[in-house]
Amino acid sequence: MSLNQPSSWHHSCQEQHNIVPVPPARLELVPERASDVELCTAEIWRRTQEELFWYRNLYENIPCVYLTLDRTGIILSVNKLGANSLGYSPEELIQKPVFNLFAQSEQQRLFHALMGLFKGAPESEANWEFRLNCPASKMQWAKVVARILDSGKDNQQILMLFEDITAEKIFDRGCQENEHHLHVIANTLPVMLWVAGCEGVCNFLNQSWIDFTGISKQQQEFSWLEQVHPEDKDFCKQTFESAFNKRAKFHIEHRLKHIDGEYRWILNTGVPWFTSSGNFIGYIGSAIDITERKLAEISLKESQKAAQKQLEEIEKFNRLKDEFLSTVSHELRTPLTNMKMAIQMMGIALDKEHNLLLEMAKPYAERSKFARYFQILNNECEREINLINNFLDLQRLDTTTKPLVLEKIQVNEWLERVVELYKARNRNSCKHNLNLKIASNLPPLLCDPFSLERILIELLTNACKFSPPDAEIIVAAQAKFNSIQLQVSNYGVEIPASELPRIFEKFYRIPSNDPWKQGGTGLGLALVQKLTKYLGGTIEVQSGSNCTCLTVQLPL
Template identity: 45%
Template sequence: MSLNQRRRIAASPQTSLWTQTHQLNILSANPSCLELVPEPVSDLDMGLAEQLRHTQAELQRYRMLYDNIPSVYLSLDVTGVILSVNQFGANCLGYTREQLIQQPMLKLFGESEKQRLADEFKALLTDAAESAVKCGDFRLNCPLSQIKWVKVTLRFIPDYEVHKPVIIMLCEDITAHKQAEDTWRANESSRHTLIHNEQHNQVLIPDKLEELESLTRLKEEFISTVSHELRTPLTNMKMAIQMLGIALRKEQKFEGNTEISKAACYFEILNNECDREINLINNFLDLKRLERDSQPLVLETIQIQQWLWQVVEKFKQLNFHLCQQNFSIKIPHSLPPLACDSSNLERIFIELLSNACKFSPPDTAIIISAEKKANNILLQVINSGVEIPSTELPRIFDKFYRIPTNDPTKQGGTGLGLALVQKLTQQLGGTITVESRSNRTCFTIQLSLKG
């Protein structure tokens, strides 16, 4: 040992020797004698965690409601750039949400509409009043959009905390109403031209014929106007009903309260009837649109096995109160991909699954299957425990037709679902058939693999 080393040892305090000794004792201690004592969690921390979880669940529910409101909802900054859009609205416009965010909202409208809408936008910012401003009707310019005309409402929302105001834009679909107006004008022009020609040739049109034309026109106008006018209040009613449901669930901790129990029953009635009316109007407008003109298909390659599983799971999550049956999917792994409009095909399956759940007893089987046959794909929805009388089968796809006394769960229906399914299948270039015997009903869709 060197002299310097001996000097350093001699100069070290006695505590160093104590530390070295005890460090050796600790290191040589039996590991079983050492244990970790968890830090106690306070009641306050647990309460805050539960409150956070509850708040996150409510925010998730509000987000789901916002995404599924049957209108186009946009939030904009003061320059007109899109900050957010609900999922239903993005789908209607033919875009993903990512494609719309940070884009100028004027990009969605026709060239002839942009200046008029920009003037309304500037006027709203100048006034800066917290009230809704109905700007009027505007034509869209979205190639893949399901809608062509919208009624626009703007509202200025100031943010007092960060001084960044937001403008809310509501776009309601009025395409059918505008098309009815165009049809009426065309019919009027044709009628006036015909009358003029007939008068020129000194041939009078019988008054019965004129009355028939007038009645037909009035019927189309009435149906189109009423359908669209009903849509807005029903949308507001649905939102209010959902908020009522949230409030009722908060009150459920008071068990045995008879008044709350009655309110819950009334809520279920309101919610179901509102859904039924909204589905009726949506199905009716979609059916009229398909009968009037054929929309271009948006083809994509679908892997049937994965796609069908996702559709069924989505249906079960959104209709958990209705799904009391046992679902199974039977699809061979070797099934080739299908080129198809997935949005229309999903609409078909959602309607068929809803129909199967409504008319099948609880705990019975619902089978979804697919197979290749020649150059076609056969897709089937089979439900057991119910049979449609053979005398009713020829009318199963008629509009507003319901099978008499064949609704064991009393779910009701619009009478338009299967008519819409048939029209959508035809638009995809396919066919749909139904068989019902031996207490079993099977809907079969045949689509070509050639796309």
């Protein structure tokens, strides 16, 4: 609407009976009474004119919009700076309806506000906020202060002051938009959020919280503790109140009633909220469903209890096994020792009466019956003793780890002594060519001599057992990096590649690999592997080209 067009509200004001029409205002020069002029001196007249000019200049340049209106809303006067701030000159505004300065949607509200002003008490003042419609002005919103200038019932005027509040309105609108955006974000997050005021009363719950509990926001604001599990309620209340009094952050794990009626575990975290000036205004909090984690923790605890119980059972079983092995060691070894001694005594008696040693020197087919029976009895007794000893030693290595008794071993001398000792003890059963290949100047080896001797004896026994008579068996030793490498190689039999990974298993015997029917316990190589590991070393096997080689590597 142009300012040159009369406002419809201006016409409606003129038609209202309660707004008294007045003749158009006009400026008239009224001459002073001659008597007064005569009394004023030229100096007083000059000062008065200067003072009026100063007030007029102050009025024109005051940084606000000052308007005077008649009862119908026609602008009678306006200060120059105020008119300019609205994007007009004073001449463009005078005698125009003031309603044209306001947005179309605000004009009716302004009309009723002015009518109410006339109905109020004399000297009353009113404050309003209106949106303006001044295209050439930066002022979009104004705080309007108005009051009646009572110069007589027929000459009432309205004094109106505009204060620019555009920046405040834009800021408020931005705050409202930001708040709206924050509410939208909070309500779309998959985490339950809550806000409590400085009095500790919850005043905001996001949609996730409402969806989780299934009750309305209004109910939640005053009774969210009612949804907490009865066993957790006092703890939650005490924790919240303690943190609230200290203005401290808190974490609570408690159960909250779900919409399905079941209680679920949640992690509730609250953080104190302060203004930029440091004033406490409440708490912001979040709640995360941790039911799955709690169930996992409970399951883990139960598993740990079960594992602890199982461990106790295993320890109990190990104790019983140790007691059993101790009993077996005594109860089996004692009769076998007696049997071995009785066989030796029987051999001495048979030698005196029937020349047993001469009979044993003959080929097996030419021996007498008592010589063959004696050999069977002696071999099987020896085999049973070895089986029990190996079995008990394996069990001992599996269940207990005794500290090593370390000694410095001169490898060259030690190997020669052990091999000669083995030949002497097994001169009747081991009819093979045992050869030594020992590198010169081998460094001394710090090791447990008893365990190392057991390893070498078992390897030699295994080589003699599975090699044809008169075959060569080589015992080699050499230094390699920071270790000593011992090798026992035998010729005449090789192990199929498919069987190599299993030869260290307990009680395992290679099928069809005992052409001389030597027999065996299947524990010898398993015991060697255990002892080698016990000494901190490794053992490997290679077989091919009618040769089998077992290599033991021990750290110096």
